[in-house]
Amino acid sequence: MRSPPDIIRIALVQMQCEEDPALNLARAEKMITEASKRGAHLIVLPELFKTRYFCQWEDVRHFDLAEPIPGPTIERMQQLARQSNVVLVVPLFERRAAGLYHNSAAIIDANGALVGVYRKMHIPHDPLYYEKYYFTPGDSGFRAWPTQVGKIGVLICWDQWFPEAARLTALRGAEVLVYPTAIGWHPHEKSTWGDAQHKAWEMVQRAHAITNGIFVAAVNRVGHEGPADGGLDFWGASFVCDPFGRILAQASHDREEIVFAALDKSLIETVRRNWPFFRDRRTDAYQELTRRYIGDMP
Amino acid sequence: MRSPPDIIRIALVQMQCEEDPALNLARAEKMITEASKRGAHLIVLPELFKTRYFCQWEDVRHFDLAEPIPGPTIERMQQLARQSNVVLVVPLFERRAAGLYHNSAAIIDANGALVGVYRKMHIPHDPLYYEKYYFTPGDSGFRAWPTQVGKIGVLICWDQWFPEAARLTALRGAEVLVYPTAIGWHPHEKSTWGDAQHKAWEMVQRAHAITNGIFVAAVNRVGHEGPADGGLDFWGASFVCDPFGRILAQASHDREEIVFAALDKSLIETVRRNWPFFRDRRTDAYQELTRRYIGDMP
Numbered sequence: 001m002r003s004p005p006d007i008i009r010i011a012l013v014q015m016q017c018e019e020d021p022a023l024n025l026a027r028a029e030k031m032i033t034e035a036s037k038r039g040a041h042l043i044v045l046p047e048l049f050k051t052r053y054f055c056q057w058e059d060v061r062h063f064d065l066a067e068p069i070p071g072p073t074i075e076r077m078q079q080l081a082r083q084s085n086v087v088l089v090v091p092l093f094e095r096r097a098a099g100l101y102h103n104s105a106a107i108i109d110a111n112g113a114l115v116g117v118y119r120k121m122h123i124p125h126d127p128l129y130y131e132k133y134y135f136t137p138g139d140s141g142f143r144a145w146p147t148q149v150g151k152i153g154v155l156i157c158w159d160q161w162f163p164e165a166a167r168l169t170a171l172r173g174a175e176v177l178v179y180p181t182a183i184g185w186h187p188h189e190k191s192t193w194g195d196a197q198h199k200a201w202e203m204v205q206r207a208h209a210i211t212n213g214i215f216v217a218a219v220n221r222v223g224h225e226g227p228a229d230g231g232l233d234f235w236g237a238s239f240v241c242d243p244f245g246r247i248l249a250q251a252s253h254d255r256e257e258i259v260f261a262a263l264d265k266s267l268i269e270t271v272r273r274n275w276p277f278f279r280d281r282r283t284d285a286y287q288e289l290t291r292r293y294i295g296d297m298p
Numbered sequence: 299m300r301s302p303p304d305i306i307r308i309a310l311v312q313m314q315c316e317e318d319p320a321l322n323l324a325r326a327e328k329m330i331t332e333a334s335k336r337g338a339h340l341i342v343l344p345e346l347f348k349t350r351y352f353c354q355w356e357d358v359r360h361f362d363l364a365e366p367i368p369g370p371t372i373e374r375m376q377q378l379a380r381q382s383n384v385v386l387v388v389p390l391f392e393r394r395a396a397g398l399y400h401n402s403a404a405i406i407d408a409n410g411a412l413v414g415v416y417r418k419m420h421i422p423h424d425p426l427y428y429e430k431y432y433f434t435p436g437d438s439g440f441r442a443w444p445t446q447v448g449k450i451g452v453l454i455c456w457d458q459w460f461p462e463a464a465r466l467t468a469l470r471g472a473e474v475l476v477y478p479t480a481i482g483w484h485p486h487e488k489s490t491w492g493d494a495q496h497k498a499w500e501m502v503q504r505a506h507a508i509t510n511g512i513f514v515a516a517v518n519r520v521g522h523e524g525p526a527d528g529g530l531d532f533w534g535a536s537f538v539c540d541p542f543g544r545i546l547a548q549a550s551h552d553r554e555e556i557v558f559a560a561l562d563k564s565l566i567e568t569v570r571r572n573w574p575f576f577r578d579r580r581t582d583a584y585q586e587l588t589r590r591y592i593g594d595m596p
Contacts, residue, residue, distance in 0.1 A: 122579075161508075164579070164580070164584050167461065167462070167587060168584070168592075171586065171591055171592050172592055173594070196542050199543070200508045200542055203543055204508050204509055204543075206501055207461075207502045207505030207506075208505075211461055211502055244498055245498045245502075277459050278591065280420050280421065280422065280460075281462070282419050283589060286466070289466065289469075290582075291581060292579070293471075294466075295449070295471025
């Protein structure tokens with residue numbers, strides 16, 4: 001590719017994940033190839049796209065699903081990135097060492113180079129999201145990686161809820177912040193809380209776009225996984241929004257699809273000039289953000 | 299009043315501000331009395347409620363509008379709080395010393411005690427919002443004040459856009475975070491940007507409620523101020539939302555009115571148990587939030 005284009009054509013691969021990792025990989029490759037043919041420069045897969053969301057169960061055998069980075073999957077994706085001339089964000093269950101596993105994402109440039117690895121910093125652990133059993137919290141910090149389409153920030157799922165993560169990624173110079181995700185409803189809660197949960201998820205990420213003056217994209221999976229009388233209904237609804245928080249494109253709640261959007265980077269400059277939050281941050285008064293709680297101080 | 303009630307009955311006084319400060323004060327007192335009679339425990343006035351939004355002009359004579367805290371207005375409000383048995387948040391253009399002025403808010407308990415003064419930390423300075431001329435950035439830090447209805451966090455207007463401010467206030471134990479505000483449209487921009495501006499403003503504050511698991515309330519003024527062919531159209535739309543970001547009550551864009559809502563504090567516990575962001579914050583990885591920018595680092 002050329003120097004960073006003024007317009008990034010992004011594609012989000014909203015997919016359903018099968019039991020067999022080989023099928024998921026093949027499907028992801030097919031969808032990446034399609035997105036590339038339809039003009040995408042930057043293509044993002046959902047969190048842990050190669051497997052079922054195995055964190056519904058705490059089972060030591062699931063560690064067999066992990067792979068090193070680089071490793072077979074990432075090397076194959078590097079080849080695909082080079083062939084298709086696209087930047088890829090590829091989430092993976094990473095085996096970093098014996099007994100040391102991460103929920104990670106590889107950032108692969110359009111020439112096939114592995115630019116970096118983001119390791120999920122905030123790890124959830126709640127009913128059917130038993131991630132603290134599998135994943136060591138990342139030590140990658142919050143970063144933005146230079147690629148042929150521009151500086152890309154990557155955070156993963158639970159990170160979505162932490163404004164600190166979005167802010168630090170933006171301060172690193174990210175122009176677009178992508179969130180590979182696996183979030184769904186508990187079927188028994190869906191009628192009572194489902195709408196509010198989805199709305200809150202979307203709203204918080206759009207707020208990150210606004211408060212930081214950057215593009216934000218979330219890529220979720222779809223479909224039911226787990227027992228018929230329980231499990232999780234992944235809610236899809238992958239979307240892209242601009243630095244004003246306006247949604248540019250959005251997927252359904254229940255279908256596999258590719259979400260396309262054109263990100264005009266000049267909007268970052270325009271929005272930040274008119275709402276210059278970076279000018280006015282009180283960097284002298286934020287030290288206590290590194291504290292756990294201060295409400296119990298005298 | 300008694301010990302902090304499980305339900306806080308809040309009232310937001312959305313008002314129009316006249317040229318004459320005495321009229322604004324009288325109107326605020328009348329609306330506070332009405333809100334109290336209708337059952338409010340906590341009543342919040344809009345930013346700089348006693349004056350026109352004079353920051354549209356840089357004029358040295360406007361410093362005459364400032365008052366000390368405590369001073370005539372705050373003492374009168376302390377009396378009213380005691381008489382009506384309500385907690386009040388009273389914004390004021392504060393003269394702290396010769397040549398030292400703040401955009402402040404007094405927190406007055408239901409027994410009339412002056413519990414604290416918040417001094418706006420983030421100061422804007424953009425077309426028709428020339429606040430850096432008048433107001434020294436606050437040195438109060440981000441606080442939550444104990445009152446007879448519970449712990450109240452106070453931030454002012456431009457602070458709304460900074461997740462750091464909301465987070466630090468929540469970490470101090472705030473149960474409800476109130477934002478006295480004076481925000482409006484530039485009439486010439488209204489048709490192009492107006493809807494997106496209002497939506498972004500609302501969304502960012504609802505996101506603070508979600509990411510911190512607290513109630514949030516914004517109190518704006520209404521009406522046009524300034525020359526007929528320019529000036530600002532203050533957009534009202536004062537609202538209260540719950541820790542899930544759901545709007546409980548919301549005012550019109552163009553009328554004086556009092557917004558009432560009942561805040562059930564038990565929802566804070568429920569929401570935070572289900573989305574335990576405070577459990578998972580990476581306090582070890584947030585140091586660089588005190589930096590201005592790090593995107594130019596190697």
